[in-house]
Amino acid sequence: MQAMVITIVIVVVAGLAMIPLSVYFQKRMSVASLNSQVARLEKESGEYSELIKRVDEVKGKETILAKKLSTIDRLVGGQKAWIRILETLSACQAGAGDIWFTDIKTKVLLAPDAGKIELNLEGNAYSVASIVDFQELMRKSDLNLEVKKISMQPNTAGDNQQVVKFQISYKVKG
Numbered sequence: 001m002q003a004m005v006i007t008i009v010i011v012v013v014a015g016l017a018m019i020p021l022s023v024y025f026q027k028r029m030s031v032a033s034l035n036s037q038v039a040r041l042e043k044e045s046g047e048y049s050e051l052i053k054r055v056d057e058v059k060g061k062e063t064i065l066a067k068k069l070s071t072i073d074r075l076v077g078g079q080k081a082w083i084r085i086l087e088t089l090s091a092c093q094a095g096a097g098d099i100w101f102t103d104i105k106t107k108v109l110l111a112p113d114a115g116k117i118e119l120n121l122e123g124n125a126y127s128v129a130s131i132v133d134f135q136e137l138m139r140k141s142d143l144n145l146e147v148k149k150i151s152m153q154p155n156t157a158g159d160n161q162q163v164v165k166f167q168i169s170y171k172v173k174g
Contacts, residue, residue, distance in 0.1 A: 121167070145171070
């Protein structure tokens with residue numbers, strides 16, 4: 001009986017000794033599995049780093065392209081404004097009769113009138129009435145103008161013909 005108790009104690013002690021060994025080997029296998037997963041993920045991340053780098057490059061190019069497209073849209077929009085101005089000047093000049101321009105200057109205004117255009121016209125006419133007609137046609141146009149300055153002075157053309165020299169300055173609001 002004593003031998004049996006010793007055998008049972010040895011079996012129990014051996015069994016208890018196996019538990020930590022079992023846990024140790026299980027943890028070691030777990031660590032090995034995790035290490036292999038880490039190695040696999042590092043390899044994948046290396047593959048993805050090239051892809052991430054390419055995506056970042058594409059995003060940078062997309063930003064540059066968006067800025068360029070915005071500039072093109074702004075230029076095309078501005079081009080439409082200049083075409084409207086030139087068409088209106090042409091129509092009003094034809095409607096006024098004996099008036100011709102010697103200089104046309106424009107500039108885009110800064111704050112507080114940012115985006116608006118200053119239009120300066122110089123020219124000659126055979127009569128003040130033609131200048132008044134031109135001004136009235138410009139006022140009725142769809143340019144939404146504000147007259148900044150008008151000046152007229154009599155002048156003599158090369159063939160001793162009396163003309164009226166004029167200067168008109170507008171702010172084109174829209």
